[in-house]
Amino acid sequence: MKQVFAYFLAVLMVFGAWALVSFSLARAKGRPILPYPWQAAAAAGENIWTLLSAFGVSALRFLLALVVAFFVGLPLGLAAGFEQKLEQFLSPLIYLLYPMPPVALLLFLYLAFGLGEVVRLVVVVMALFFQVVVAAQGAAKFIAPTHILAVRSTGASRWQLYWHVVVPATLPSVLTAARVSVGLGITMLYIAETKLGILLPPSQGLGRFIEYYTFRADIALAGVVALALLGLLFYVLLEVLERRLCRWKYVGVKGAGS
Amino acid sequence: MIEVQNVSIVYGSGQGAVPALEDISFSVGEGEMVAVVGPSGCGKTSLLLAIDGLLRPTSGRILIGGEEVRGVRRDVALILQDAGLLPWKTVRGNAELTLRIQKRRESVDGILSALGLNGFEGRFPAELSEGMRRRVGIARALALRPKVLLMDEPMANLDSLTRERIQNLILDLWWEMGFTGILVTHDIEEAVFLGQRIVVLSPRPARIRAILENPGMGEHAYRGSPEFLERAQGLRRILEANG
Numbered sequence: 067m068k069q070v071f072a073y074f075l076a077v078l079m080v081f082g083a084w085a086l087v088s089f090s091l092a093r094a095k096g097r098p099i100l101p102y103p104w105q106a107a108a109a110a111g112e113n114i115w116t117l118l119s120a121f122g123v124s125a126l127r128f129l130l131a132l133v134v135a136f137f138v139g140l141p142l143g144l145a146a147g148f149e150q151k152l153e154q155f156l157s158p159l160i161y162l163l164y165p166m167p168p169v170a171l172l173l174f175l176y177l178a179f180g181l182g183e184v185v186r187l188v189v190v191v192m193a194l195f196f197q198v199v200v201a202a203q204g205a206a207k208f209i210a211p212t213h214i215l216a217v218r219s220t221g222a223s224r225w226q227l228y229w230h231v232v233v234p235a236t237l238p239s240v241l242t243a244a245r246v247s248v249g250l251g252i253t254m255l256y257i258a259e260t261k262l263g264i265l266l267p268p269s270q271g272l273g274r275f276i277e278y279y280t281f282r283a284d285i286a287l288a289g290v291v292a293l294a295l296l297g298l299l300f301y302v303l304l305e306v307l308e309r310r311l312c313r314w315k316y317v318g319v320k321g322a323g324s
Numbered sequence: 325m326i327e328v329q330n331v332s333i334v335y336g337s338g339q340g341a342v343p344a345l346e347d348i349s350f351s352v353g354e355g356e357m358v359a360v361v362g363p364s365g366c367g368k369t370s371l372l373l374a375i376d377g378l379l380r381p382t383s384g385r386i387l388i389g390g391e392e393v394r395g396v397r398r399d400v401a402l403i404l405q406d407a408g409l410l411p412w413k414t415v416r417g418n419a420e421l422t423l424r425i426q427k428r429r430e431s432v433d434g435i436l437s438a439l440g441l442n443g444f445e446g447r448f449p450a451e452l453s454e455g456m457r458r459r460v461g462i463a464r465a466l467a468l469r470p471k472v473l474l475m476d477e478p479m480a481n482l483d484s485l486t487r488e489r490i491q492n493l494i495l496d497l498w499w500e501m502g503f504t505g506i507l508v509t510h511d512i513e514e515a516v517f518l519g520q521r522i523v524v525l526s527p528r529p530a531r532i533r534a535i536l537e538n539p540g541m542g543e544h545a546y547r548g549s550p551e552f553l554e555r556a557q558g559l560r561r562i563l564e565a566n567g
Contacts, residue, residue, distance in 0.1 A: 216408035219376055220422040221396035230421065234412040314412045314448040 101284040110288035119269040121292050135194035143202025168192040189258040194251050201243030205236035241308040252297040325504045326352040331384035333370050343529035344370045357505040359519025367530040368508040372474050376402045401470035405477045407461030409449040416445040419463040432467045439463050455486040475507045516555045
């Protein structure tokens with residue numbers, strides 16, 4: 067309940083600050099620059115169905131990208147961190163590719179995948195994928211040796227070692243990394259939906275929605291707010307997931323003992 | 325039951341080679357409890373890991389029940405230093421770990437209640453006292469009903485009361501379950517309390533300095549008896565000889 071109230075307060079503060087900025091800008095420049103929150107809200111109300119549809123499409127796109135990035139990145143990252151031979155071979159490769167911004171490759175991606183749904187997914191997946199790989203690799207490198215020994219001494223197979231130790235030991239840091247990279251992911255989603263979405267109607271993604279209404283500042287701004295809410299949604303989702311899956315992280319911290 | 329024959333272990337090779345164990349030989353009869361005592365860092369743990377099949381000796385060999393050890397055996401259980409519990413598993417999950425990995429269906433309820441852990445099955449290790457954590461580690465090993473129990477400093481870093489309680493517990497369980505035990509420790513009193521025979525190792529690289537018979541061992545009351553104190557002093561003298 068307290069959490070809900072805190073979020074409510076945060077929303078109120080953001081809107082207050084926003085109104086203040088709109089007001090000061092209008093006074094300083096002598097003409098309206100940034101629409102007021104209530105103007106954006108009214109614009110959102112007028113275009114609610116388009117906006118909701120754009121939100122849904124973007125959310126689905128992001129979710130799919132997140133799932134794909136996890137399913138491919140997690141095993142690769144864990145193996146690259148846990149298997150020493152693989153690490154020596156893969157580490158330079160990962161660190162060479164990791165800092166490379168997918169945006170810089172937009173032209174080639176477009177040529178390779180065309181302007182369909184696939185290319186938009188690829189851009190977002192590429193950004194999230196390396197975040198997951200690097201986080202998983204880092205965490206898998208520093209698993210406590212006693213935990214590995216405990217499971218090895220039971221005669222566990224390689225697969226069981228991953229299931230009982232490597233995955234649960236690294237899950238908290240991987241989920242935290244995923245949460246942190248939501249911001250980057252949303253940025254990439256926006257770029258994918260604008261630069262690679264020029265053929266779409268405004269209802270097919272928030273990036274496209276914002277771009278489509280470039281000259282209607284109030285509507286465009288409503289789209290930006292929706293994009294921020296989309297980021298918040300995934301942030302909260304990943305936090306809930308972490309609290310569920312890593313319950314052991316949140317027990318006995320304060321006043322541990324019999 | 326267990327034969328350790330001329331076992332040497334060297335870590336690394338060439339210039340950087342570090343010898344840990346040198347020509348260790350001893351044997352443990354069925355149902356016997358042997359304490360291996362030596363200074364900290366002398367290679368005791370390496371010896372235990374080799375007997376468990378997790379570490380291949382550089383030379384020499386180890387036999388259990390007449391078969392050479394070539395990997396982890398299902399009738400051998402290991403209690404790790406500081407219990408080695410997995411923090412993401414509950415008490416039950418930790419106690420069941422080995423059974424589940426070996427796809428065995430026995431229940432751990434009996435052993436958990438024998439060790440006073442019933443009611444705590446759903447707790448995580450972080451919610452337990454250190455003494456309880458050690459008991460979960462013991463439960464995990466004994467859930468297998470092992471023929472051989474290997475113990476790596478199971479009482480290290482415990483307060484003295486808890487240490488005595490766990491020592492008594494291990495003694496009782498040994499009488500009850502009749503496993504063959506090897507206990508590795510650097511604690512002199514503990515070795516005398518729990519070892520029918522005591523293998524004394526030198527500082528690294530470890531060699532056998534002496535093997536002492538300790539016939540009085542076997543009851544809680546042994547601790548503190550004149551015979552006990554005398555043995556402990558004798559053992560201390562051997563350990564202290566030339567540093």
